[in-house]
Amino acid sequence: MNERKGLTINEIKNVRFKDKRLKRRCKKVIKAMIKNPSGSIGQMGKGWSEAKGIYRFFDNTRVTREILLESHHENTAKRIAERQKVAVIQDTTYVIVKQKDAQDFGPIGRRKENLKGLIVHSALAVDVKADETLGLKVKEKSIV
DSSP, X not given: OHHHHHHHHHHTTTOOOSSXXXXXXHHHHHHHHHHSTTSOHXXXXXXXXXXXXXXXXXXXXXXXXXXHHHHHHHHHXXXXXXXXXXXXXXXXXXXXXXXXXXXXXXXXXXXXXXXXXXXXXXXXEEETTTTEEEEEEEEEEXXX
């Protein structure tokens, strides 16, 4: 657990928030997620006030997916560059959103199906020799 915590905190060390309070909150949120990675946000916090802080963090308009993932993507690129043999395992997933919740999503699938959602393309980099995961790159596309 401590090794995982150190690695994860290191991944977000260079997150580029203009507000230092957001960076501190980000570290707290990540630590809470490490303690209970499969738990809900309510289970990650020690109580309602901590859970509410996590919800507020993710609801903040200055907290974007790009800002949160940028540091990890940079670290992943560095780790890949240091290795001799890397396999990149790719997957594309179509996430379908119910029509009542789909106003912010674009069409996916065939036109006649009238489906809305987003397309998630992910690539997992793995060091083949060391049998070690180097990082994950995720690209989302929602056509509006």
